[in-house]
Structure formats: C-alpha cells, structure tokens
Amino acid sequence: MDTELAIIGAGAAGYSAAIYAGRAGIDAIVYDTGMGGGLSTWAPRIENYPGFPEISGVDLMDRMKEHAEPYAAFRYNEAVTGLERTGDGFKVTTAKQAYTAGAVIIATGTTPRQLGVPGEEELRGRGVSYCATCDGSFFKDKKVAVVGGGNSAVNEAIYLDGLGADASIIHRRGQLRAEEALAREIDAKNIEVIWNSVVEEIIGDPTVETLRVKNVKTGDIEEHAFNGVFISVGEQPQSSLAEPLGVTVDDHGYIETDEWQCTNIDGVCAAGDITGGVRQVITACAEGATAALTSMHALGKSYPF
Numbered sequence: 001m002d003t004e005l006a007i008i009g010a011g012a013a014g015y016s017a018a019i020y021a022g023r024a025g026i027d028a029i030v031y032d033t034g035m036g037g038g039l040s041t042w043a044p045r046i047e048n049y050p051g052f053p054e055i056s057g058v059d060l061m062d063r064m065k066e067h068a069e070p071y072a073a074f075r076y077n078e079a080v081t082g083l084e085r086t087g088d089g090f091k092v093t094t095a096k097q098a099y100t101a102g103a104v105i106i107a108t109g110t111t112p113r114q115l116g117v118p119g120e121e122e123l124r125g126r127g128v129s130y131c132a133t134c135d136g137s138f139f140k141d142k143k144v145a146v147v148g149g150g151n152s153a154v155n156e157a158i159y160l161d162g163l164g165a166d167a168s169i170i171h172r173r174g175q176l177r178a179e180e181a182l183a184r185e186i187d188a189k190n191i192e193v194i195w196n197s198v199v200e201e202i203i204g205d206p207t208v209e210t211l212r213v214k215n216v217k218t219g220d221i222e223e224h225a226f227n228g229v230f231i232s233v234g235e236q237p238q239s240s241l242a243e244p245l246g247v248t249v250d251d252h253g254y255i256e257t258d259e260w261q262c263t264n265i266d267g268v269c270a271a272g273d274i275t276g277g278v279r280q281v282i283t284a285c286a287e288g289a290t291a292a293l294t295s296m297h298a299l300g301k302s303y304p305f
Contacts, residue, residue: 002099005103009038010036012285014105015067017292018071025301029073032077036074042057082244083104085245086100090102106241106263110274119203126207136230144166145226147231161191196215202229239274270291
C-alpha cells in the first residue's frame with residue numbers, strides 16, 4: 001500500500017480528517033485539485049465558527065492548512081480522476097500517477113450552481129462571477145447584482161458594499177433565507193433587494209451591461225443596468241468519483257452516509273459538503289474527524305470509541 005488512508009479533498013473536512021488521522025497513527029495522503037481550502041476560501045467573512053467572531057474564509061482555511069500539514073502528506077494540484085476497488089483496498093488514480101490505499105474518505109465538496117441563462121457562460125470572467133472575494137475589487141464604484149437570498153449571497157452583497165460597489169440583491173422570493181442578523185445588516189446598509197425576481201438573461205459586449213429580470217409573481221420583465229453579476233444560488237455536489245465505485249448518492253447527487261460517515265461501500269467514508277445537510281464549516285470539520293476515526297475499523301486498527 002502507498003498509504004493507509006486516502007483523503008480526497010483539502011477543505012475543512014479534509015483538513016480535519018488529516019489532523020485526526022495523523023493523531024490516531026494513520027498514514028494518510030490528502031489530494032486536492034488546487035492549493036486547498038475549498039469553497040470556504042471564497043467566503044468574504046465567517047461569523048459563526050466558534051473561537052473566531054469574524055474571520056475571512058481564506059484566513060480560516062490557512063489556519064487549518066497550517067495545523068493539518070504536519071499530520072499527513074498533501075498532494076496539492078493533483079486531482080483524483082478515478083477511484084476503484086482492488087482486492088485489499090482501493091486504487092486512487094490522479095493526473096500524475098496511481099496510488100493504493102486501504103481506506104478512502106471522499107471530501108470533494110461542492111461547486112457553485114449556475115443559473116443556466118443566456119449570456120452566463122459567454123460572459124463568465126467578463127462581469128459574471130461566482131466569488132466576490134476573488135473578483136469584488138474590480139467593481140469599486142460600479143453597479144453590481146448579487147443573485148440569491150441565502151447567507152452566502154447576503155454576505156457577498158455586504159462585502160461588495162464595503163469595497164465601494166453599488167450592490168443590489170436579486171432574490172426569487174419575498175423574504176431572504178439568510179440569518180436574521182444578516183438581513184438586518186442589509187437593511188442598515190440600505191442595500192436594495194429586488195424581490196420575487198429571477199434573472200432571465202445576462203447581456204453585454206464585451207462585458208456585462210444589462211440583466212433581464214422577471215418578476216415571478218406578475219410575469220413582468222424589466223432590464224436593469226449592471227456592470228457585474230455575482231451568482232450565489234447554492235452548490236452542486238462533486239460526487240463523480242463516488243458513483244462508479246457504487247457509492248449511494250441521493251436524488252440531488254449528495255453521498256449518503258450513516259452517523260459514522262460510512263457509505264454503503266466498506267472502507268469508504270464521506271465528509272463535508274459532499275454529504276449534504278446544513279453544509280457549514282463546523283459540520284464539515286466534525287464529519288471529517290468522525291470519518292478519520294471510523295476509517296480505523298477498515299484498516300484493522302484499534303477503535304477509539
């Protein structure tokens with residue numbers, strides 16, 4: 001075996017799994033498509049992670065990365081492209097080589113969901129963005145829209161407002177889904193919300209100029225001038241590795257696990273946003289820790305609980 005445990009994904013769940021695996025005496029390799037951190041690095045601020053009243057996603061993930069790296073071997077910029085069962089474990093194939101492992105934790109997280117409207121793909125990177133932390137600085141003194149109504153969308157609008165952008169929210173319902181504290185902050189900052197509305201088309205050449213917006217109650221369509229649009233309408237699970245292995249996923253593509261983070265395939269656990277649920281940093285950490293300790297059973301090691 002090249003390693004006892006393969007952890008696929010270096011976000012909050014992967015980092016937590018690495019820490020707990022290393023401390024339990026498990027030899028682990030962590031694979032990540034980039035430099036680690038996952039979608040949490042896109043969060044302008046996180047206010048509900050205990051111990052940090054307010055911290056940026058980048059800073060929190062950097063702290064986790066620094067904590068986790070002594071406990072496992074990290075393979076950054078090495079995406080896993082295949083996962084299959086072998087006689088006594090698993091074969092983990094990456095773009096660089098193949099590895100063998102006795103157990104696997106899938107912590108591949110999610111990717112931003114697209115609107116699927118005309119102009120979105122064509123104008124990506126030219127006014128269409130999925131990450132205010134990444135691209136917000138380009139829109140100081142410009143008019144931008146944030147599409148969505150959850151915590152992520154509202155946080156992005158607040159962040160963009162703080163950068164000096166003229167930010168508005170477009171939400172398909174008549175009430176935000178975000179936490180009440182964030183909704184109050186939107187009111188305090190006088191950030192406009194276009195209620196009961198969806199984006200029908202993104203227009204511009206060579207960059208975003210206009211959004212065609214439909215009121216879902218009246219059916220009326222209006223054009224609003226914007227220099228950019230930040231799309232924050234949820235995520236979709238990155239579970240493509242799981243299904244060929246026979247791991248059960250739900251109707252939305254999230255991996256199903258029991259309370260110990262075990263999947264239906266012996267030796268395979270899953271942790272973090274890939275399992276669905278509330279999809280918070282704190283729950284991803286808890287699931288990663290549980291999955292690492294549970295993997296000891298598959299590896300024939302003494303169970304700590």
